[in-house]
Amino acid sequence: MLALAGCGIEATTPAAGTPTATGTTAPPLDEVTPLADPRAWDGPVTAVPAGAAVEPVSDTGAPRLPATVTDAQGTEVTVTDVSRVLALDVHGTLARTVFDLGLGESLVGRDVSTQFDEASDLPLVTQNGHDLNAEAILSLDPTLIITDTSLGPWDVVLQMREAGIPVVVVDGDRGLDNVAALTREVAAALGVPSRGEELATRIEREVAAVTEQIAGVAPAAETDRLRTVFLYVRGQAGVYYLFGEDSGADTLIDALGLYDVADEIEWGGVKPVTDEAIVAAQPELVLMMTKGLESAGGVDGLLERLPALANTPAGEHRRFVDMADSQILGYGPASADVLNALAVAVYAPEAVA
Amino acid sequence: MSAARTRPVLEARGAGVERGGVPILSGVDLDLHAGELVALVGPNGAGKSTLLGLLAGDFAPTTGQVRLDGQPMADHRPRDLARRRAVLMQHQALAFGFHVRDVVAMGRAPWHRTERAAADRTVIASAMERADVDHLADRLFPTLSGGEQSRASFARVLAQETPIVMLDEPTAALDIRHQEALLQVARAEARCGALVVVVLHDLSLAGAYADRVCLLSDGRLRADGSPTEVLRGPLLSEVYQHPVRVIDHDGTPVVLPVRGGVGCAPSY
Amino acid sequence: MTAVPAAPASRGLAAGRLRAARGPLLLIGLLLALVAALLVSAGTGQLAVPPAEVLGSVLHRLGLDAGPLPSHPQGDATLWSVRFPRVAMAALAGAALATAGAVMQGVFGNPLAEPGVVGVSSGAAVAAGAVIVFDATALGSWTVAAAAFAGGLVTTLLVYLLSRDGGRTEVVTLVLTGIALNAMTSAGLSFLLFLGDQQAREEIVFWTLGSLNGTRWSAVAIVAPLAVVGVAAAVALARPLDLLSLGDRAARHVGVDVERLRLVAIVVVALLTAAAVSFCGIIAFVGLVVPHLVRMVAGPGHRLLIPASALGGALLLVCADLWARTAVQNADLPIGLLTSLVGGPFFFWLIRRSRRTAGGWA
Numbered sequence: 001m002l003a004l005a006g007c008g009i010e011a012t013t014p015a016a017g018t019p020t021a022t023g024t025t026a027p028p029l030d031e032v033t034p035l036a037d038p039r040a041w042d043g044p045v046t047a048v049p050a051g052a053a054v055e056p057v058s059d060t061g062a063p064r065l066p067a068t069v070t071d072a073q074g075t076e077v078t079v080t081d082v083s084r085v086l087a088l089d090v091h092g093t094l095a096r097t098v099f100d101l102g103l104g105e106s107l108v109g110r111d112v113s114t115q116f117d118e119a120s121d122l123p124l125v126t127q128n129g130h131d132l133n134a135e136a137i138l139s140l141d142p143t144l145i146i147t148d149t150s151l152g153p154w155d156v157v158l159q160m161r162e163a164g165i166p167v168v169v170v171d172g173d174r175g176l177d178n179v180a181a182l183t184r185e186v187a188a189a190l191g192v193p194s195r196g197e198e199l200a201t202r203i204e205r206e207v208a209a210v211t212e213q214i215a216g217v218a219p220a221a222e223t224d225r226l227r228t229v230f231l232y233v234r235g236q237a238g239v240y241y242l243f244g245e246d247s248g249a250d251t252l253i254d255a256l257g258l259y260d261v262a263d264e265i266e267w268g269g270v271k272p273v274t275d276e277a278i279v280a281a282q283p284e285l286v287l288m289m290t291k292g293l294e295s296a297g298g299v300d301g302l303l304e305r306l307p308a309l310a311n312t313p314a315g316e317h318r319r320f321v322d323m324a325d326s327q328i329l330g331y332g333p334a335s336a337d338v339l340n341a342l343a344v345a346v347y348a349p350e351a352v353a
Numbered sequence: 354m355s356a357a358r359t360r361p362v363l364e365a366r367g368a369g370v371e372r373g374g375v376p377i378l379s380g381v382d383l384d385l386h387a388g389e390l391v392a393l394v395g396p397n398g399a400g401k402s403t404l405l406g407l408l409a410g411d412f413a414p415t416t417g418q419v420r421l422d423g424q425p426m427a428d429h430r431p432r433d434l435a436r437r438r439a440v441l442m443q444h445q446a447l448a449f450g451f452h453v454r455d456v457v458a459m460g461r462a463p464w465h466r467t468e469r470a471a472a473d474r475t476v477i478a479s480a481m482e483r484a485d486v487d488h489l490a491d492r493l494f495p496t497l498s499g500g501e502q503s504r505a506s507f508a509r510v511l512a513q514e515t516p517i518v519m520l521d522e523p524t525a526a527l528d529i530r531h532q533e534a535l536l537q538v539a540r541a542e543a544r545c546g547a548l549v550v551v552v553l554h555d556l557s558l559a560g561a562y563a564d565r566v567c568l569l570s571d572g573r574l575r576a577d578g579s580p581t582e583v584l585r586g587p588l589l590s591e592v593y594q595h596p597v598r599v600i601d602h603d604g605t606p607v608v609l610p611v612r613g614g615v616g617c618a619p620s621y
Numbered sequence: 622m623t624a625v626p627a628a629p630a631s632r633g634l635a636a637g638r639l640r641a642a643r644g645p646l647l648l649i650g651l652l653l654a655l656v657a658a659l660l661v662s663a664g665t666g667q668l669a670v671p672p673a674e675v676l677g678s679v680l681h682r683l684g685l686d687a688g689p690l691p692s693h694p695q696g697d698a699t700l701w702s703v704r705f706p707r708v709a710m711a712a713l714a715g716a717a718l719a720t721a722g723a724v725m726q727g728v729f730g731n732p733l734a735e736p737g738v739v740g741v742s743s744g745a746a747v748a749a750g751a752v753i754v755f756d757a758t759a760l761g762s763w764t765v766a767a768a769a770f771a772g773g774l775v776t777t778l779l780v781y782l783l784s785r786d787g788g789r790t791e792v793v794t795l796v797l798t799g800i801a802l803n804a805m806t807s808a809g810l811s812f813l814l815f816l817g818d819q820q821a822r823e824e825i826v827f828w829t830l831g832s833l834n835g836t837r838w839s840a841v842a843i844v845a846p847l848a849v850v851g852v853a854a855a856v857a858l859a860r861p862l863d864l865l866s867l868g869d870r871a872a873r874h875v876g877v878d879v880e881r882l883r884l885v886a887i888v889v890v891a892l893l894t895a896a897a898v899s900f901c902g903i904i905a906f907v908g909l910v911v912p913h914l915v916r917m918v919a920g921p922g923h924r925l926l927i928p929a930s931a932l933g934g935a936l937l938l939v940c941a942d943l944w945a946r947t948a949v950q951n952a953d954l955p956i957g958l959l960t961s962l963v964g965g966p967f968f969f970w971l972i973r974r975s976r977r978t979a980g981g982w983a
């Protein structure tokens with residue numbers, strides 16, 4: 001998936017409330033009028049999350065160093081200096097988390113998915129979204145690297161360790177179920193566990209609030225929910241992947257009160273899917289990444305190229321919801337905004353379309 | 354030659370070869386002695402090259418046995434074999450563009466890391482001179498003509514300095530001068546005590562140079578003896594299925610085919 | 622025989638001596654060029670460390686307190702844990718691949734045989750990829766290398782058995798065998814891509830492109846003995862390989878145990894290919910281009926060809942890698958891309974040329 005998600009992430013987050021080239025920033029779900037029946041809507045919607053601005057936690061207690069943590073791979077790492085930090089992953093989640101922990105100033109470089117205004121001036125150390133370059137990283141003289149297994153080659157990460165730089169490897173999965181835990185992992189590595197606690201609690205609170213609002217508009221019965229697939233399409237060569245269990249898309253679909261077709265057909269991970277499987281799945285809604293959809297020639301181009309997709313309710317009603325590649329599966333501090341924007345696009349599309 | 358009194362260097366006992374169930378050679382009994390120049394003759398497909406390959410140890414007989422110095426062929430390691438016999442094949446192949454000198458030097462390989470390696474340079478020079486390729490020493494082997502390649506390979510065989518020399522149609526691509534020269538060298542080798550086995554198509558050349566002629570026909574040894582014993586008109590006419598006349602020229606048999614007119618191919 | 626004038630012979634002798642002197646000169650020249658390339662490569666990278674500081678860093682590691690240490694805080698670490706192992710790996714992989722090519726061409730008696738072209742590299746990559754996807758660790762850090770060796774061995778044997786007929790390798794058969802094997806192995810790799818998780822996929826993609834990014838000393842420590850043993854074995858095979866160019870039967874006539882030579886040579890090719898492939902991925906055409914250039918300068922004799930190819934291959938890959946890691950700021954270009962870019966057209970040229978000149982084909 002990293003190889004896929006890595007390509008062509010370019011979108012920048014607009015300021016809240018401004019219409020963008022692709023869509024309008026989503027208002028809060030509880031301020032819009034939902035459709036009586038989401039199946040009544042025809043046409044594609046671009047979901048644009050609001051609240052893109054970094055909002056550091058209120059806790060400003062100084063990092064307690066040295067901080068010794070056991071990372072996600074069981075490696076014990078001692079961090080003595082957090083003045084020059086690199087937080088890198090394929091989704092840009094880690095850098096955003098560092099910013100919201102109030103330590104954005106200490107970041108010295110960014111990955112290609114980290115595109116919010118506050119970080120966009122930092123030097124880029126990944127190419128093609130997922131290639132790490134050892135010398136480029138070392139030239140920034142980092143005192144701490146926080147990353148997961150989504151960037152490679154993995155040997156470059158090990159080289160960093162051999163060069164004497166503390167490397168904390170955090171959980172590589174992204175989903176609503178581990179946002180809080182991931183936030184705490186990052187905070188612990190930075191020596192600010194209490195800030196982590198505050199941020200984790202805040203994210204959980206915000207997500208819970210949005211989830212509650214979604215519950216208010218989503219059909220109660222599982223069978224009434226929109227049958228949904230998360231498709232990854234890149235280019236016009238007919239490459240398309242279905243995101244299944246543990247892909248990050250599964251918890252998203254569940255949280256949005258949608259019916260996860262991938263779950264029904266026991267689809268795990270991210271794998272290429274066949275035309276007939278798509279027809280058989282009969283999705284009523286397709287979630288996609290904006291750049292991916294654009295690269296396939298938009299909804300029109302996609303339906304023309306994939307007649308199978310046209311033969312599903314989603315295709316017939318052109319019910320596609322897309323969101324920027326760098327945001328839709330990023331989770332982290334922006335989770336609630338992402339959920340809200342997607343929920344508005346699904347249940348109250350008139351507000352943004 | 355009175356070679357028959359000594360122990361044979363090479364012997365075949367009921368040797369036969371089958372390929373894909375088809376007998377190529379069968380029941381060959383042959384004793385070959387040092388100092389002999391033996392010509393293997395016979396029509397196309399008679400099994401001459403197969404017999405030579407068998408005697409050279411290139412493959413094992415399907416039936417019977419071939420022994421070198423009294424030991425079965427398979428008991429000789431490749432390197433020991435290479436110090437006993439050298440072979441000039443009918444077709445010369447070379448995968449890369451080596452110089453002629455390098456190709457001739459390959460004949461010295463069996464003597465690498467032995468006392469005899471000290472003589473490499475002189476042996477190579479002399480071999481090239483005897484095969485008349487010393488002027489080609491710095492040419493690339495693949496750029497030579499067929500006859501030149503054949504002579505260069507003959508020089509390699511000479512450089513190997515073995516007591517057994519096997520030549521498979523060595524004269525096929527050569528002009529008259531080089532045919533004669535090559536067989537003179539071959540006979541000189543035999544006079545100096547080597548066993549020389551030559552496959553020849555030209556029966557007159559066999560008659561002129563061989564001490565002994567083995568006539569093969571349909572995979573069997575049809576006749577084995579001195580040139581005058583074997584190269585006889587009626588026998589050859591029968592084996593070659595073509596009328597042949599043999600004339601005596603100062604004691605050596607000269608074989609001439611009887612020539613008649615053949616019409617055009619029928620047109621349909 | 623008697624009619625031969627003496628003059629051409631002595632002229633030939635002089636030319637021969639000239640040719641003999643060319644060998645050591647070539648080896649010395651290649652060695653000097655390689656040392657120079659290693660120095661330039663060790664002193665160049667995306668993190669700027671001036672040559673004096675590079676030298677100072679090396680001297681300090683050697684226990685000599687001379688010269689300036691790198692002024693960049695991560696300079697020393699960069700040199701020793703990133704750049705030096707990578708440069709060393711480039712040299713080792715280049716030497717291994719070029720030697721593998723030279724040996725393979727000798728065994729096949731064909732200048733177009735090359736681990737990448739005939740599918741041996743990708744065979745090794747499939748086996749190594751399987752190890753990654755199925756997370757096998759039976760032999761510890763040697764598992765990948767061992768699998769690559771096994772994969773390379775099987776493919777080399779397959780190529781050999783499929784492309785030889787009657788003691789000869791027909792060029793067309795060889796190339797077609799390569800096409801078939803490359804198709805099979807790329808299918809295998811695609812299947813592994815399908816099966817693998819994200820990280821495994823990443824590694825397999827990385828492989829098929831060929832790259833030296835992320836080389837660590839632990840990898841160098843595995844590749845170095847394989848490459849050294851492989852090159853040494855290849856040098857030991859030089860004499861019989863010369864003789865093998867006479868063809869199987871004629872080689873046996875001059876004392877070569879052809880079957881054994883072939884077996885040993887195939888093992889050596891697989892060993893060398895595995896050395897390069899297990900950590901650097903598929904870097905094609907090095908084994909084609911380098912031996913061929915050496916042959917053009919020094920002739921086909923393997924006693925010179927093999928050591929010169931090893932040096933030339935190391936030189937080529939060190940230079941190619943220098944380019945790959947400095948051409949684009951912050952990025953690493955796949956080195957396999959570069960070698961294929963240069964090697965592909967060279968291959969075309971070689972095919973045309975071999976067809977014209979005698980002796981090029983089996």
